[in-house]
Amino acid sequence: MAVFEGTFIQTEPLRFALVIGRFNDLVTNKLVEGCQDCLKRHGVDTNPQGTQVDYIYVPGSFEVPVVARQLALSHRYDAVICLGAVIRGQTPHFDYVSSEVAKGIAAAAFQTGVPVIFGILTTDTMQQALERAGIKSNHGWDYGMSALEMGSLMRQLRSTLTEPYIGNSQSLPVSLKSASIGSFSGEAQEMS
């Protein structure tokens, strides 16, 4: 058997989309900076004019999932990173927005098979949000790390799991391999 895990090196082929909610942009702009810093220090060209990262802005966190799903469906990206900040106010709005965003982001990943990173801060106060967006630490960095890890892991899995596991098939002659596999055709799609 084997161990598969993501890596943080050789990031040149990886491509990412950042979906960013403008609501509470004092916080979300800082998350973007933290995420860019992480990707850049791991060798990713974060320039919007470059070939590795696209930036897509939406009004608020509630709009993030539909866009994330569309981007994931394109299969242009190794991971889609969702950045937003939902801050509790005096009304139940927070609960509606935060629960829909969490469900929507999970659904986008499940439906497409593309890692969709949950980078939505949900806090009680603006102070708590700012502390997590640069004042104490910057979770944008962590979301970048998750994207690198998942993006590279999924590349490995796609390139390895295109054949079903039939015991120690590595040691079989090619003719026997195809005889035991039958007419299987892998569903995994290679990124171009």
Ligand code: INI
């Ligand atoms: N959007 C956020 O990203 N964070 C919030 O805290 C927030 N609050 O509290 O209202 C918020 N609302 C806007 C929402 O995401 C949509 O953009 C809006 O409802 C239009 O669909």
